[in-house]
Amino acid sequence: MITLLLRRLVGLVVSLLVVSVLIFTVMDLLPGDPASIMLGTSASPDTLAALQRELGLDRPLPERYLSWLGGVLTGDLGQSYTYGVPVAGLIAERLTLTLPLAAMAIAIALSVAIPLGVEAARRHGGVWDFMIGLFSYLGIALPAFWFGLLLILLFSVRLGWMPAGGFSGWQEGFAAGMQALLLPAIALALPQAAVLTRVTRTAVLDNIGEDFVRTARAKGLGEGAAIWRHAFPAALVPITTMLGLQFSFLVAGAVLVENVFNLPGLGRLALQSLSQRDVIVMQDVVLFFAALVITVNVLVDLVHLVVDPRLRREAG
């Protein structure tokens, strides 16, 4: 078990290193360099050379990569060109919005998807199953950012119940912060809920016919209890797997939804850094998101190994 965990963690570190090398190399291969992008076309060659020296762009790629990596390991991601502050602090500050937003979206998605998926499996073939199936088709096709616009249109413009966007920080109080994040989280959650509903339904259906669920029924457990206490826990592995796989889409959705609701999160930081040509910030944010997606998927994998003895035997 310990060697298995260690092996996964080594795999994680290797993946993270490879993704960082890859992003570094791609950015290096693309025409133009950060200094000329930041300064625009009107900069004098002297200014350009000075900034290139300051950013260390006159050094060869491997050297730059290693010094960046050394920085990351000591918590130094470099300086933002436009804000003039360390990028690490900038990312940490924006995370106080993006992390709660993502967590809220996942919580909402799960609390919608699990009851719907289980219900659809219980009554499979019936009208409810059909309606829930329709919901997941529509939800998967629904652009989260458009749903966000519709929510603003209804709750802010028409009814005036909610702010149309913006976030004044957690110092305004927990409730105010949560209120500002509620509509964006719902917009972000709906497509996820649709996918997870489908997975829950299939996974529960797969388990309903299994011997251990039949035994539970034979013991005199009601149909509902047999499903919730026996078929559903066994379905948690595919559900969390999908949650991990969907994390990449959640990140993409967050970038869009933050822009719809004008929220100063990490996704908005990435887009702002693009329009301000702050390439270093953008590179760090992209790497951070990629690292997050990889880490979440390895964590999901590890949790499965811990909870499901069958998988442990296969992997061992």
Added chain:
Amino acid sequence: MRAGLRRPILAAGLLLTAGLVSLAVLSLFWTPRPPGQMQIAMRLKPPFEQGLLGTDQFGRDVASMLMSGAWNSLSTAMAAVALGASLGCALGLGAAVWRGWAQALVLRGCDIVFAVPPILSAMMLAAFLGPGRGTAIIAIATFMVPVFARLTLGGARQIWSRPYVEAAIGMGRPPWRITFLHVLPNIADQIIVQATIQLGLAILTEAGLSFLGLGMAPPAPTWGRMLADAQTFLGPAPWLAILPGLAILLSVLGFSLLGDGLRDLLDPRAS
């Protein structure tokens, strides 16, 4: 009951996608008005009052912009899926031939590419190459490569272990011939189904990219940018925010229904 519900999925998918494709193709020859034509006097008119679907903040005809946007969206999505699918399938088929480290490399590479959502890779590309259709196509295609690589690798490995393929190996047929003669034709169904579903996702992603200004450059109308522009006029002109989103929703829905319908048609066991 379920069997009876099966074919409607295919029918609904066909209907929606056929509608989208014909409107998109029609827009190349005819739109009610030129999609870029501005008429400031007619600005922000609701549907039916001016044109079928109203006008935007510059008095442009929304129906014409949506039609033209359908072509822009569909052609970008098709190019991205064609690029991503051919690269992904080539990698998957190759990995199935070489196995060993090549297979491990492809699979690990898939995990890593999959960790960078197209929106982020589009931003990276846009910083250096500038935003535009090419950037959007490359970003979307990159994200599709792992999907098709994993699918073909999985499918191809099954075919490679079939008796008739083992017989072909025994006869000394070269791997590339076996790949094209036996492996590819047997997994073509799965690839077509997946490509159909991915077309929908590509349309969804393209909309997101052009919403953020990372898609086709103006004045070419795109559904995503129509939504971005509509944000300013949510109160006075809600139709500007509703109609393009509906177009995206129906298109993506069409392709995902068509994909599922095709899967049931081609491989009844899978359902």
